[in-house]
Amino acid sequence: MTILLRIEALSVQADGKTLLEPLSLNLAAGECLTILGETGAGKSLLMHAIMGTLPPPLTASGRILLGDTDLASLERSARERLWGQQLAMLPQEPWHSLDPLMPALQQVAEVHECVHGQAPEQAQQTATQALTGVGLEAAAARLPGQLSGGMAQRLAFCAATAAGAPILLADEPTKGLDASRRDQVATLLRQHAQQGALLTITHDVEVARQLGGTLLVMRAGHLLESGDAQAILAAPQHDYTRALIAADPRHWPAPLVAAVTGAPASEPVLEARGLRLKRGGRQLFEGLDLRIEPGEILGIAGDSGCGKSSLGDLLLGLLPADAGVVTRRPGVAAHRYLKLYQDPPAAFAAGVPLRRLFDDVLRLHRLDPAKLPPLLERLRLRPELLARPATEVSGGELQRLAIARALLLDPLLLFADEPVSRLDPITAREVTELLVQSARERGCALLLVSHDAEALARACDRHIRLG
Amino acid sequence: MPRLFASLSTSQRVGAGLLALLVLFAVLEGLLGRTDPALQNLAQRFATPSLAEPLGTDPFGRSMLARMGAALRLSLSLSLVCVLTSALIGVALGIAAGWRQGWVDRALSFVLNVVLALPGLVLILLVAGLAPGSLLALYVAISLVLWVEYFRVVRAITRQAVASQPMQASRMLGFGWRYCLRRHVWPALVGPVATLAAFGAAGSIMALAALGFVAVGLRPPTAELGLMMVELFPYYSDAPWVLAQPVLAVFLLVLGLNLLAGKRA
Incomplete structure (x- = not known):
């Protein structure tokens, strides 16, 4: 197994405060690595530190090794050249990352055109294939505003992976999606992991379960437990992991709150x-x-x-x-x-x-x-x-x-x-x-x-x- | 007041300090000065600064100290009155247009476009030309030009605030327009309106001086900064320190106001 991305003691600080405590992990080819935790756990910081997109007051220290190169020591422009080709990021809200005025097909085609230097017709064809692959062929001519949340996320996925980056970083990829669309996106991500590697951040226990692979549970900037996803979810060691699993709607009692019986029928409100x-x-x-x-x-x-x-x-x-x-x-x-x-x-x-x-x-x-x-x-x-x-x-x-x-x-x-x-x-x-x-x-x-x-x-x- | 001062950036404090010094000079000179700014003493032409005449005298032997004090008082009070009037009109109409939208907005925006069709200074020149030498005409003309900016900014901010979720929540809870104006619209307006007011004051000082300089503004012997510049201009090589005074005063006034208006760091 080749290690694609190795992170050694990566931490994030702001104004002398540590927001993400030193974290080490390896991402091997074909591996799915999932980080589970609530908002503010430092998950997104990790992702931005890897991409090199931390906003100014935040600074990262530690090593991020992509093959033999330490990304942390590279200039910003050199890191930007890796985006899309080596590292791709699927951001949280797909609408924020798509061009609101460009039809769906063109958003993917332009990557093939500009990055791979394909002729416009050929790029359109490659993009059509990619859209068909995720079931979006009917939506090729639509603008992002006319797509549903699930469709927009699948389109963002196509656009993010079009340049052929083996390592995909997905930041809350299923936020705001209902169960069926969430499962579709999870399946897509798993498929991608087989050809490269996947690092997902989520607060959705179900997504973590579906992606499988290695699971890291984080809270307030530090790692609580890590290991095989199925094993942790079946037998969580940490109280917080247990609480997180219990908070998943699938584990809520039904009904959540018992109905008051015998309410007299009256005029509707x-x-x-x-x-x-x-x-x-x-x-x-x-x-x-x-x-x-x-x-x-x-x-x-x-x-x-x-x-x-x-x-x-x-x-x-x-x-x-x-x-x-x-x-x-x-x-x-x-x-x-x-x-x-x-x-x-x-x-x-x-x-x-x-x-x-x-x-x-x-x-x-x-x-x-x-x-x-x-x-x-x-x-x-x-x-x-x-x-x-x-x-x-x-x-x-x-x-x-x-x-x-x-x-x-x-x-x-x-x-x-x-x-x-x-x-x-x-x-x-x-x-x-x-x-x-x-x-x-x-x-x-x-x-x-x-x-x-x-x-x-x-x-x-x-x-x-x-x- | 101390909290307001603490919220200002360094450059804004410098601006406020400059203005405070100028106002202090104008007020103190008015209270303590005994010389009439129009009193001539031809024996004392171009007297260099001395203990009796700290700023020297002009070609007619008039006290520059008295003249500068009077000119500053005139510029400061005119700009204050113009800013108050134009802000009042602009903010009121802006809120009306942004809130009611529909035909109120269309009608007011039409008036706005008519005013905007002419460059501000041309409009002021036009009105000033109709009634030469009248301070009232200048006041009306400058206010007429200045309200436009308030209107545009206030209208846009009001539209945003009225459509915002916090205001929607307040409306649903049963609050009336007065409450919404106070809680949601006004807090959003204060900052931008204060900035505009500082720029507006600088603009009206410049306008008054410009009109004086091109001799369509106030008439001699009024002590007015622009008028003084044009009167003293022929003597720039004989008595540069006298010419420098009104120029420096306009520069400091406008600099102070622009610094005060500057973005918070």
Whole structure:
């Protein structure tokens, strides 16, 4: 077995603080190496250190040996020459790495044209073959904005590997994809590993299981355990690994929170008929009827870009529908239909202590300030957090604060737009559980949007699929 | 106030310091000076700086100290009034256009394009030409040109803030437009508007001096920086230190304001 990439005591520092503790690993030909860990574990730093794309205050030390050359000692321009030909990187959000104004086929063809010096027609042909290989032949003429999340990721994969780099670094390649698309991408990556080598970063235990090979579990910049993927996942040694595995939606109890039985049937909180929505020339849905009962937990599944969020906005009246009507229960104040955002800071005005924002809400609706402390306690939030502005609170806490603020208004319907997709898996499970519990306790209907059908199946009473 | 000062970069502090010195000079001279800036004393032509006349005298024997003080007071107060007026108009209309969009936006943007069709200084010259020597006309003309910048910037920022998720969240929670303006739009506007105000003040000082220099602005014997430059220009070889004074004053004023407006490091 030839070692393609050898990393010796690679660490990353910023301003005298070590963000990634010295790490050594070998990547052999045909090997799959997976790094599992939550956001902020230093996984992406490792990848950027290997590529040589660490942003300025960060510096790497240690050796990165590609064959006999130490990449760390090379000039930036010399390292850039290796990109695509020796090392390729599949970045997190495919939309950010694709040219939004170029058709899918051309994005791959131009690599063959510019890197391998093929004639335009020949490059088009090679690219068509590559797209056919990943099942994208029908989408060759589409722009990235017209592709679904899974398709965009497969296109990014084609473009990243077109130059023929044996070593592929994949940074959260399945983020935002539903189970079936995630499996497709994992299969693609595994196939690539057979011809070269693969280093994947993920927080998805299932992806780690499917890729197999060697697994490294990391947390807060240091390595917790490493070894054969199947062995570690079957018998984790470290508590953190166990918690991570338990946080995978596939291991959630079903149902996550028991339903309250005997809820009296009454008027629905919201009813939609014949909804149709077109976005960017693409029909997202048509003739959609929906009835949300009080206290119901309804899931909406589908991968990125399929119109889940738009459907929610449409139901809340934040977006006009192309056709169809949405009716709320008559005689109910508008502020009892609320939304939770994917990005927790999006719900709060920046630069103001959170307490002031909560006070604003209490004052506006003449609510009893005594309602807040028990609510915070229920959501396991320390009251001291309120003294800070939104930017200085962690994502998980901020999302729970957003839930607390919404619950203050005693909502009839809460639309939660991927409320946990930006959180690490352990926090994600906790927040989902608390959200569903609180909704159940208050008889508030919850519209939960997620790309993860497994999570929805366990958290919701019923769920619908879009796209 | 100390917190505001602490948030400034070094170059901004230098700018603020320069301006503070100039303002201090103008105010102190106004309070303590006993000489009339228009009082002639032909026996004292081009007196070199002395204890009695720290800045010397001009070809008519008028005290340069008194004249510089009066000219600085005029430039500073005119620029202050112009900036306040234009900022008020520009910010108010910008918020209206960015928030309401639709026909309000189209109508205001039409007016904006009409004003932008003429170079700023030409428009000022035009208005100043209609009423020569009138300070009021200058004030109206400069404000008319300056509000455009505020309008454009404020409109764009307001559009962004109104479409932002934090503001959407506030609207859903039941907050009205006043709250959203205060919490979401205003905090986004303050920084850019302050920067524009500093540039606007520099612009109005330059405009006033330029008009004085081409003799369509204020009339003699008013002590005005541009006018003083053109009056003293023929004597540049006899009394360079006298000519240097208004030139240096304009330079320092504009430098101070531009440093103050500069990007935070």
